[in-house]
Amino acid sequence: MVVGDRSAGTARRLWSALPRGYRTGVIVFTDFLASYRAVIPAPRHRAAGKGTGYTAHIERFGLTLRSRCARFARKTRTCSKCPRNHLGALWYFIRLYSQSRP
Template structure:
């Protein structure tokens, strides 16, 4: 792939405004979701999926409805989406405050 994301074992950083490639692990279903021209399957050793994996763990920890076999899962799709939306808004606000105070 041109403009390899990994140079000398360190991942390049991309801003959200300038994403040129999407990275995922080797799960075959990603081929149906991501644009094949910009998608790159990578192993865990590259570190390119760390941020999204960290967010997923935070979301599962903060929202019991995202864990398996939970009693708090919304049966109504709109309620489930509203709670997830509220969580993401709060998470983004906390991250903005965290990085603005540095």
């Protein structure tokens, strides 16, 4: 996981954080943002819209995150102003969610 905006720099940090085997063996589906095209090698990258269903699992994860953690919902009063606390809550949720999956 990498936290940041959707710039090429953040995409580069995420791509380099992936294990080498993952970077060479899979196809990555993203939306049509140019920063992904600039970072992910062409043989591994496919741009796909929401209608294709290829990005549905990550969209579902985002909804699950906002449903289960009030701090990630829009216009909430439970959001910490400290970025470190916000990041810690995100890490905690992702680890707990990953352990609960079969």
